[in-house]
Amino acid sequence: MSKPVPRQFASFALIGVGGLFVDMAALAVALHLLGLDPYGGRVFSYLMAATFTWYMNxxxxxxxxxxxxxxxxxxxxxxxxxxxxxxxxxxxxLVLKVGPWVIAGIGLWPEGLTALLPYAGVAAGSVSGLVFNFVLSKKLVFRNA
Structure with a gap:
């Protein structure tokens, strides 16, 4: 019997946080122990983190x-x-490109805080990626036969 969707999503998100730590640790191994460059190391760490999150999910x-x-x-x-x-x-x-126009248009964000825009982009991207990955995983990867 499968879990209700909200519980599945919470579990998926929590495992994703674990995957973030696996990703960072694998990148450190790739760079410092395996001698890979940052690009090859990132491929290695992505595969390690994705394998971890697949198995845990x-x-x-x-x-x-x-x-x-x-x-x-x-x-x-x-x-x-x-x-x-x-x-x-x-x-x-998208957040980096459109964010300054939105901020200027609504006038609610103090100009000095525009330096925080990349971090808002990371948060928005992470949330959108999380939702997208959950839906694809549920519908395409972990579907019932």
């Missing part, structure tokens, strides 16, 4: 789905989350 978030075809499911998870990463980055760029 398979075990705890999307219970009740088939345990067969793990390699195919893992590949679908990587593909779905790569699409979510593009959404995340796109929203980040």
């Amino acid at each position: 398979r075990q705890f978030t999307f219970t009740g789905v088939s345990r067969r075809g793990a390699i195919r499911q893992w590949a679908r998870f990587l593909a779905a989350n790569a699409v979510g990463a593009v959404v995340n980055y796109g929203v980040y760029v």
